[in-house]
Amino acid sequence: DTEVTQTPKHLVMGMTNKKSLKCEQHMGHRAMYWYKQKAKKPPELMFVYSYEKLSINESVPSRFSPECPNSSLLNLHLHALQPEDSALYLCASSQGKANTEAFFGQGTRLTVV
């Protein structure tokens, strides 16, 4: 099983709403990633968790708040987003070891209105 599951698949939210994106993997991976992808652009790294601790924050605005409740689950809490935050949000996971690969979920398509 090499599946990374993201929910919901689509989300529409207002600028004053609070919502959360969820990512789950059951591969025993200890590194989990959030990426943001705008149309026709490559994915941009946002956050990396390693062993349930935030390891990398690529200067992401505080309206995006990641959380890793356990080794299988990664959340991205959203608050006071702007329309320009509309994008495909991708989650990935990996063993976090040298000769291994990362697996990506299918993403959550977020629209901020």
Next chain:
Amino acid sequence: DAKTTQPTSMDCAEGRAANLPCNHSTISGNEYVYWYRQIHSQGPQYIIHGLKNNETNEMASLIITEDRKSSTLILPHATLRDTAVYYCIVRGTTSGTYKYIFGTGTRLKVLA
């Protein structure tokens, strides 16, 4: 982070081999080269990775030059379903954590 340079787009006839080049002249000795592809806004799909030896799996082959400054992904018999954006990534680290930084990628179109 080592930067990668890829052609913006390529065409390939169906059934022929697709050879996708990537330059990564600033790669460090322990950094792996990864290839992913993304089909029409789905999540990126892992294809193959390597350090310095050539690698082959059921999807593709990866040829890395001896100086490791460039590599080529080979899809031996391209099909229409291989039409996608292909990303070459040199996986870097920050504080011991691996990170996958995507470049602009190559948009491969397989033609019937």
